[in-house]
Amino acid sequence: MLAVPDGLPRPEQFRVLRTPLPQPGEGEVLVRNRYFLVFPGLRPVVGGGVEDAPFPGAQPGDPLFRMAVGEVVVAASDAEGPRVGEPVSHRLGRREYAVVPVGACTPLGDTLPDPVAHLSQGPMAYAVLTRGAELRGGETVFVSGGAGAVGLLRTARARNRPHGRLLRHR
CATH class of the missing domain: 3.40.50 (Rossmann fold)
Structure with missing residues (x-):
């Protein structure tokens, strides 16, 4: 997001940034995101947030947070956490790759027929x-x-x- 929108956000107010591939540390995994939740509540978040909301506001330059579903591409160095190739969800949102603490990953399993259903x-x-x-x-x-x-x-x-x-x- 380049600027706080006046009214509904427009495509020209957003930019896709290319950054180096993040590297997970101890107790973290690298997830390649495939799907993201988009919800109407993002509009007030983009404007800086809502007082007493259970989620943070976003300022220009911040990635949009919310639920994402992806696949682990680098597992944690210890024996804990999801393995490479395992589908997981997390709340770090809109980014192609995310470094996620093991405790913030939810393995999806095969309970629901499609990973998108988890969103x-x-x-x-x-x-x-x-x-x-x-x-x-x-x-x-x-x-x-x-x-x-x-x-x-x-x-x-x-x-x-x-x-x-x-x-x-x-």
């Missing part, structure tokens, strides 16, 4: 079923609003549990 509300749906509700095989799940994006992801996750039953509100 939607899918992770929340997954967390609610597996961590919040602690869904176990054989249990019945009721999904209200099952035709919406989050409902469809919850439904898909519930169906993948062994011997689970699904009650779906239509």
Whole structure:
């Protein structure tokens, strides 16, 4: 971003910068990003932020932060963290390569059918079923609003549990 936009951002207010490939340090991985989340909340962020917002403001010259999905290209030097080739998500945002602390990477696994789904509300749906509700095989799940994006992801996750039953509100 070259300047704080007056109104909606325009393409001429942004610039792609070429920088040397970053090198990860101890406890970090290098991720080549493939997909980024773009959300309406970026507009006030680009203007310097919103008071008491749970995310920082962006000033001219800052990369746009938010959720990104990529692949690990250099693993951490110790035995911890994701391996080369493993898909991960992180919150460092719009940049082709990012050095990410191992603890800030979330391995994606194969829970969702497409890596891009991790940029939607899918992770929340997954967390609610597996961590919040602690869904176990054989249990019945009721999904209200099952035709919406989050409902469809919850439904898909519930169906993948062994011997689970699904009650779906239509």
